[in-house]
Amino acid sequence: MRTFGQLMAPERAAAVEYALTELLRAILEGGLRFDDARYGNNLQASIDQAFAEAERMQTPWFAGEYIMEAVGDDLKSIALCNAEDTRYVADDDGLIARLRGTVRGGFKVVDA
Numbered sequence: 001m002r003t004f005g006q007l008m009a010p011e012r013a014a015a016v017e018y019a020l021t022e023l024l025r026a027i028l029e030g031g032l033r034f035d036d037a038r039y040g041n042n043l044q045a046s047i048d049q050a051f052a053e054a055e056r057m058q059t060p061w062f063a064g065e066y067i068m069e070a071v072g073d074d075l076k077s078i079a080l081c082n083a084e085d086t087r088y089v090a091d092d093d094g095l096i097a098r099l100r101g102t103v104r105g106g107f108k109v110v111d112a
Contacts (some may be wrong), residue, residue: 001087001088001089001090002087003087003088004084004085004086004088004090005084006082006088007088010030011088012083015083015086015088016076016079016080016083017079018077019079019080019082019083019086020075020079022082023075023078023079023082024064024068024075026065027047027067027075028064028067034047043071045075046070046071047067047070047071050063050066050067050069050070050071051063051066051067053066054066057104089112
């Protein structure tokens, strides 16, 4: 098993991209909402506005792009934290783990 810091630069970039993709997917599927009142920000409100704009433009399939335009920097920061908190299993480690996806570069992501 390797930590984020033990990955090579291209693997770290792939891990962050994977984390961002999973985060955005969870938001788009409605499985993840942020508590603006608790955290004192307007992240969820901005996401909701991006969804509304996609609907208003009659292009709901572009909701992800609207969201990334509105709060992409925030989501990238969250994705980086998620990637840093994850342990990575190399294919040749022979460890048995419940996998939740694959990161490019021969590494698989296991739940942290």
